[in-house]
Amino acid sequence: MKLTSLPIPNQEDYSYFYSLFQGALGEMNDEGDNGNNKKKRRRKDGKGDAKKKALKEILTSLLLLDEQEKSDQEEWIKVSEQEKSMFEANHKQKTQAMLDYYEDLQTHYTESEESDKLRTKRSRLSVSAVATAVASAKASSDASVQPGSGSGGAVGHHRRLWVKDRSKAWWDSCNSPDFPEEEFRQAFRMSRATFDLICDELNSVVAKEDTMLRAAIPVRQRVAVCIWRLATGEPLRLVSKRFGLGISTCHKLVLEVCSAIKTVLMPKYLQWADGDRMNMIKNEYESISGIPNVVGSMYTTHIPIIAPKINVAAYYNRRHTDRNQKTSYSITVQGVVNPKGVFTDVCIGWPGSMPDDQVLEKSALYHRANGGLLKGDWIVGSSGYPLMDWVLVPYTHQHLTWTQHAFNEKIGEVQKVAKEAFARLKGRWGCLQKRTEMKLQDLPVVLGACCVLHNICEMRNEELDPNMRFELIDDEMVPERSIRSMSSMQARDHIAHNLLHHGLAGTAFL
Numbered sequence: 001m002k003l004t005s006l007p008i009p010n011q012e013d014y015s016y017f018y019s020l021f022q023g024a025l026g027e028m029n030d031e032g033d034n035g036n037n038k039k040k041r042r043r044k045d046g047k048g049d050a051k052k053k054a055l056k057e058i059l060t061s062l063l064l065l066d067e068q069e070k071s072d073q074e075e076w077i078k079v080s081e082q083e084k085s086m087f088e089a090n091h092k093q094k095t096q097a098m099l100d101y102y103e104d105l106q107t108h109y110t111e112s113e114e115s116d117k118l119r120t121k122r123s124r125l126s127v128s129a130v131a132t133a134v135a136s137a138k139a140s141s142d143a144s145v146q147p148g149s150g151s152g153g154a155v156g157h158h159r160r161l162w163v164k165d166r167s168k169a170w171w172d173s174c175n176s177p178d179f180p181e182e183e184f185r186q187a188f189r190m191s192r193a194t195f196d197l198i199c200d201e202l203n204s205v206v207a208k209e210d211t212m213l214r215a216a217i218p219v220r221q222r223v224a225v226c227i228w229r230l231a232t233g234e235p236l237r238l239v240s241k242r243f244g245l246g247i248s249t250c251h252k253l254v255l256e257v258c259s260a261i262k263t264v265l266m267p268k269y270l271q272w273a274d275g276d277r278m279n280m281i282k283n284e285y286e287s288i289s290g291i292p293n294v295v296g297s298m299y300t301t302h303i304p305i306i307a308p309k310i311n312v313a314a315y316y317n318r319r320h321t322d323r324n325q326k327t328s329y330s331i332t333v334q335g336v337v338n339p340k341g342v343f344t345d346v347c348i349g350w351p352g353s354m355p356d357d358q359v360l361e362k363s364a365l366y367h368r369a370n371g372g373l374l375k376g377d378w379i380v381g382s383s384g385y386p387l388m389d390w391v392l393v394p395y396t397h398q399h400l401t402w403t404q405h406a407f408n409e410k411i412g413e414v415q416k417v418a419k420e421a422f423a424r425l426k427g428r429w430g431c432l433q434k435r436t437e438m439k440l441q442d443l444p445v446v447l448g449a450c451c452v453l454h455n456i457c458e459m460r461n462e463e464l465d466p467n468m469r470f471e472l473i474d475d476e477m478v479p480e481r482s483i484r485s486m487s488s489m490q491a492r493d494h495i496a497h498n499l500l501h502h503g504l505a506g507t508a509f510l
Helices: 011-033 038-144 169-175 181-188 192-206 219-232 236-243 247-269 276-289 318-324 356-362 364-370 402-428 440-459 486-501
Strands: 294-305 329-337 343-351 378-380
Touching: 169 219, 169 236, 181 192, 181 219, 192 219, 192 247, 192 440, 219 236, 219 247, 219 440, 236 247, 247 440, 276 294, 276 402, 294 356, 294 402, 294 440, 329 356, 329 402, 329 440, 343 356, 343 364, 343 440, 356 364, 378 402, 402 440, 402 486
Parallel strands: 294 378
Antiparallel strands: 294 329, 329 343
């Protein structure tokens, strides 16, 4: 209903009428005070009558206005009450309709739950009946078949009713002894013998037992799913189709096998050398560069990741972003390798925004070395690391001398060992070349497994296909404090002097 606004006198109108009324009363009083002057009264009688008449009109107008205001207020109150009653009626009607709807919905859900429970109960009873029938048939068959008759396998395996039937043709073909060795090597980046070795090593940890309703996935298939995923970097949906398993099952298998590799194989195939093996490493590096007491070559690479939801700025890789003109996020992998390209120490998982020297300071190797592990020995690093008592790096200032050029030439040969090892690592395991869909907290275990599998392949001389070679592009930034020890600076100058004056360097850059 539409309300019609009625004119109501405001405060100014009342003030105006009131002033007129006061003026009229004042004049009447003045006339009363001069009652003795009859002449003036007679002269003003006509004027007084006019004013009295005007006063009566004013009083009449005020009364009319007051009555009009009361009438308007009563009408407005009446209209408001009508609208309020209509609103309350509509509200009650909508509320009742909503309550009826929710009541019907609750009834529907209750009936659905009861139906689901009944269906589940029937399914369980049917599965139990099938299992009982299979067991009874097998028992009766075993009891009726005589030894040597050859008919004991008539029952066989029955497909479970609740397991989706997926094709495993590709994996069955790869797992066959007739599958070509070269194709197997292309698929899994290793020979069948190395694959069998890994399966044997992990068997006790990875193997699962069969249940009454489902046969366990074999160890070879579990390991194959993990290695294929690491080698190709394929999405899980494609791995699922290839091996005939569910997507979530494949993801779970990758993490389980990687964890087993870290637990079982890492202590055996990725460890710091000591004793005779350390002396062999020193001799091989000295034969390469002429620099004595070198126990490792160190390098840090970046693994691309999807932008994390937490602390995203820490993983932002500014150097890769500027070079590729594409926003990049990464985590770091720092590794020390021996002359064969085998990792002897790794530090995995620090954010990609950290430079190489900060990653080194966060590593366990840094604390062990400062505790005396590498006293008198050298680990060769690139210009991104500082010169320390146990870290030997090239000269980075301008206008190098002949001796300094010769030193940089030979130390570059040692650094090349680590860089080529990381290139083979990324070339062999394609999951390291592109952003992965794995969670950030799972990546250190997966990357550690890649390093262990790389070591196994290197130790067993598994050659990498030239088509899988990967070119490393990791920018190096000279740290602000590039020299951390004066004694190490003198030792570097002494090594450079010996290399040049003993004819061990100084010709390649001419």
